[in-house]
Amino acid sequence: MQTNGLLLTSDLGGEGREATLAAGVRSGAVVRIRHGAYIDAGRWDAASSEERTRLRTRAFVRACASPPVIAFTSAAAEWDLPGFRVRDDRVHTLDPGAHPARSRADVFRHSGPLPPEDVEVRDGILVTSLPRTIADVIRMVSVEAAVAYFDAALRVVAWRGHGLYDLTAAEAFRAGIHARLDAMPGARGIRQARFVTDFADGRAQLPGESVSRLWMQRLGVPAPILQLEVLLAGGRRAYPDFAWPMLRRFGAFDGDGKYLDPAMARGLSVRDVLRTQRTRESELCAATDWTPVRWGSERLTGIDAFAAFLRSHQLLR
Template sequence: MDAEAARALIHSPASLERVGRDPQALRRAVRQGELRRLHRGRYVRADDWSAMRPEDQHLLEVLAVEPARRGGDVVASHESAAVLHGLPLYRRRPRGVHVSGPRTRGVVSAPGLVLRHEVEVARVDRTQVGGIPCTTLQRTVYDLIRTTPRETAVAAADAALRLVAWSEAERSYSLIVAEQWRQELLARIARSSGRRGIRQARWVAAFADGRAHLPGESVSRLYLDDLGFAAPRLQVPFEGPGGRRYEIDFGLDDVDAWGEFDGEGKYFDPTMLRGQTSREVFIREKEREDWIRGRSRRSFVRWGSPHITSAEALRRRLADFHIAPRR
């Protein structure tokens, strides 16, 4: 969800009064769970809220806080800048809206809603997304990979590299563009020696790969590395019947196997189904898997979100198919 779509879901008392919500009825609707209060004078319908991904919920919180700003050089940062840039927050639910600046003058907030970082944000590290002042994509990733758990950090770094290096029009990923961006990030990290989280940031920046399509693929890569597998090839092209092109999530070449992370959206999300039924997608995937297994003579294993709750959970899933690291 982008900022424009999110704004359309946020209501003020005036807009609610126009459809018959007087102040007393408004308070009653909040108490009864029909409306959710985001910030002073900003509400969202509970049904809309419950249907959102956590990242979209936090985006609404960021947008709800923004009207309280009164100038100054404070910008949205960390997880709050991440949702503006469209980055995932894998297993991370922010406790409040993150803002950064040398001072917090100009930001008005309810206690506990805004998390302030008293830090100078250079002009080159500031931008606007959807009309909201925030840290740039690279500064945002730098902050995230220092301060969030590895799973969150790797998923965000992979997604950022995909944003800068993937061309949807050409369906291609530029290794040159990705590496240039990575080296700029590593240079920023090198200038920050001694700061909290720098060791993890350096490792995540080197490990990141924008060819991972989903956060689940990113975390799968992380756990495969933890388990001792060699670095897999990502989005491996494979020739299908009639010249069709398939792509396989993971080429586990050290164990002569293919691996795929199956997000639930593939079978249920209308935007991913593209007019097909879940049954049609399932049958197509079965035919694809049979073709790849038969033509390559390799094992083919799928896993989903329940299998990446930890590295151990993924190890057990792979072991069920007699797949284990050789080192």
């Protein structure tokens, strides 16, 4: 299990070292994650919400006498699934016993059935399987976060890159979640979970795309085609995030990941990413004669503000 830069007093030894860490917390150079677990403030400030969740989980697991099973939003982070504005500083665990240990301020201990096939090991940590994690989490978070989680899970199982999406794999995963939900009629959040299971689409790359699509559906915007293949000059291909051929529009969501995530930026600087996007947009316009519509998280402050933005681009009456 990687500790990702955690400073654990159990590993360091000596009261003097712990006193030094405490002094670092007072000065702002070090952040205390939980009892006995610290991290450099710069590392913590640079971490995404999901990375912070993983750090909390590792600090907790290292302090446990026996390995717990990490679940719910904590498990989603272990599966590298980004949520949407999920605010939860607790580590979530799942115990198959009827009477789990008591929850604390930083740990929420759930109880419930936990068959062996619902548990996997990721980076040395026991976590609920991807299907179990999705079936659990989409019942408990906001519908926006639930769609973002499910879209990301479908992307894990079905996205093959370069516009290739394995519909068979996606539908098999979706059917498995439906089967799980059918086995728990009347459970908390079951109605939302069924809607999300039907609505999810792994062609969304970022939580902002997932939420944009959800709000479009709620507002009555014509359903966009996701990752539509467009043939560019010279035989190259492009895949806009959203496309409305009948409206002669294509859309792109500019999430921070396109500039900051090394995997998405592919080693390019922010300036180079912007230049590449402008070139690609110009080529898409030339190939389709459609109007581009571009937005980012600043348009997702609320559904009313998003509706006004869509109206300004003739995507909503």
